[in-house]
Structure formats: C-alpha cells, structure tokens
Amino acid sequence: MHDMPGHDYHIDIPGTTIFDGRQAMKGYALNKMCYSFNKAVNRDAFKEDPEAYMEKFGLNDAQKDAIRSTNILAMIEEGGNIYYLAKLAGIFKLSVQDVGGMQTGMTTEEFKEYLLSQA
Numbered sequence: 001m002h003d004m005p006g007h008d009y010h011i012d013i014p015g016t017t018i019f020d021g022r023q024a025m026k027g028y029a030l031n032k033m034c035y036s037f038n039k040a041v042n043r044d045a046f047k048e049d050p051e052a053y054m055e056k057f058g059l060n061d062a063q064k065d066a067i068r069s070t071n072i073l074a075m076i077e078e079g080g081n082i083y084y085l086a087k088l089a090g091i092f093k094l095s096v097q098d099v100g101g102m103q104t105g106m107t108t109e110e111f112k113e114y115l116l117s118q119a
Contacts, residue, residue: 027079037087
C-alpha cells in the first residue's frame with residue numbers, strides 16, 4: 001500500500017497533533033522525562049519537586065506550563081508522545097479514558113459510553 005508514488009500519508013486531521021519527526025524533536029526532553037517515570041523513585045522525585053524535576057530534563061516554558069496545568073492536549077502539542085505521557089498522566093491520577101475524553105472533547109463518562117457502544 002505504501003508503494004503508491006506521490007501519495008501523501010500525512011493526512012490532516014483537524015484538532016489532531018500528528019506525532020512525526022518534528023514533534024519527536026520538539027518533545028525530546030518531555031518524552032525523556034516521562035520515560036524516566038518507569039522507575040518509582042523518579043515518579044516520587046517529580047511529585048516531591050516538579051519544578052526541579054522539569055528543570056533537570058530541560059523542559060521549555062510551554063512544556064512546563066502544560067504540566068503545571070495538567071493539560072495533556074497541550075503536552076501533546078508540545079511534542080509529547082501519548083505512550084510516554086501515559087506515565088505522567090498516571091502521576092496526575094488520570095486514566096486512559098480521561099485522556100481519551102480530553103482528546104475527543106467528551107467527558108470521561110461520555111467517552112467510556114462511546115467505547116462500549118463500539119464493541
């Protein structure tokens with residue numbers, strides 16, 4: 001399927017941030033920090049002093065603001081990869097369904113109902 005010359009696979013989906021090479025570079029520090037949360041000691045260090053922890057990884061101001069406001073969508077816009085952000089969302093006590101609701105403009109309950117209706 002990828003052998004069609006001239007076909008653009010970068011489809012524009014309104015309201016969706018596509019994680020591509022540019023986003024990966026933009027979010028490198030943020031994703032590296034989130035990857036560190038695979039270890040409980042690092043999650044604890046972040047909870048103890050989020051500002052120092054973000055500074056340690058060199059996050060930019062927009063990334064820090066997104067984290068301070070627990071705005072997962074802004075984190076994605078700032079280069080965050082949802083798979084890495086899942087650990088950070090867990091620190092904020094956000095479930096996958098919470099994040100799915102945010103991404104679709106639904107409440108968590110609406111999103112859960114939507115998922116069940118698709119089964």
